[in-house]
Amino acid sequence: MKFQASILRILKSPSLAVFRPISRPTLQLRACPSCGQSWLPRRRYAHTPADDPSYESIVDNPPLLVKQNQKHGPGLILLVAIPAIAFGLGTWQIFRLKWKTELIARFEDRILRPPLPLPPRVDPDAIKDFDYRRVDATGVFRHDQEMLIGPRVHDGKDGFLVVTPLQREDGCTILVNRGWIPKKLKRQADRKAGLPMGPVTVEGLLREPWKKNMFTPNNKPELGEFYFPDVEQMAKFIGSDPIWVEETMQPDLIKAYDREAAGIPIGRPAAVNLRNNHTQYIFTW
Structure with missing residues (x-):
């Protein structure tokens, strides 16, 4: 008996009020004071959603699809096309990288070979197979037909x-x-040291004719204005063969300064100057 009394006191303690069971309020009938009719008051709170008279389950009110039997819009098609196009461009750049690497290796192999004497007659259609080939030729410069x-x-x-x-x-x-x-030093009178007379031997690279881009203006040979090395046009203008040779020189900073001051043209080094950025393009796409 003493043990049971102790348990009751503990349960009635205010600190354990949180553990007390919640008693549900009982509903009692109320009578109208005027007519005497009994009525049941509305419960203000529901312990479960099903106890609320206004509750509707998903079974009773299923959701409706907003769009049915409609074609995909252009926005979704564009989102699907973007990764497909990027993948295609990246794959294309892989083939371009392989092609450019092999091309540079072929040109570098030609440059390492000793100079080839330029034949008396050169077939313009065969220059493609000798692009970047080192050659030498002997003759006399026609300074009266010089083009800048x-x-x-x-x-x-x-x-x-x-x-x-x-x-x-x-x-x-x-x-x-x-x-x-x-x-x-545009005028020839200001660079007489750069106008050799008599027979000279030129060593350089036999190059394939250049390709003009859309941003370069057209040449005006009749006015002496050349913006792009159009080999066919320039050769026809002066009556020469469409053979283009780029004179080379050893890279030397002091020698280049002396040539610049004297008006002697500074030749290009015997090296391949093709850009190869296809690896960067692959990661970009």
Whole structure:
């Protein structure tokens, strides 16, 4: 008995009020004071959703689809097409990378070979198989038919590329890109040291004709204005063969400064200058 009394006191303690069971309120009939009719008061709170008279389950009121039997819009088609196009471009750049790597390796192999004497007659259609091949040719420069291509920038300075026809002993004439000169020495009278007379031997790279892009203006040969090395046009203008040779020189900073001051064209180094950014393009796509 004492044990039971102790348990009752503990249960009645205020600190254990949270453990007391919640008693549900009992509903009692109420009588209308005027007519005496009994009625049951509305319960204000429901212990479960089913106890609420206004509750509707998903079975009683199933959801309706907003769109039915409608075609996909252009936005969804575009979202699906973007990754497909990017994947295709990335795959294409993989093939481009392989092609450019093999092309550079082939050109570098040609440059490492000793210079080849340029034949008296060169078939323009065969130049593609000898692109970047080192050659040498002997003849006389025709300075009276000199053409300047520009503007061209070299080490941050404006200037021009000097293209001079080389008349060979057999009568064949080729175009020689001798190199870059500063803009202030555009006139031949200001660079007499860069106008060799008599027979000369030129060593350079036999190059395939250049391709013009859409942003370069058209040449005006009748005005002496050349913006792009159009080999076919320039050869036809002066009556030479459409053979383009780029004169080369050993990279030497001191020698380049001396040539610039004297008006002697600065030739290009014997190296392949093709850009190969296809690896970057692959990761970009």
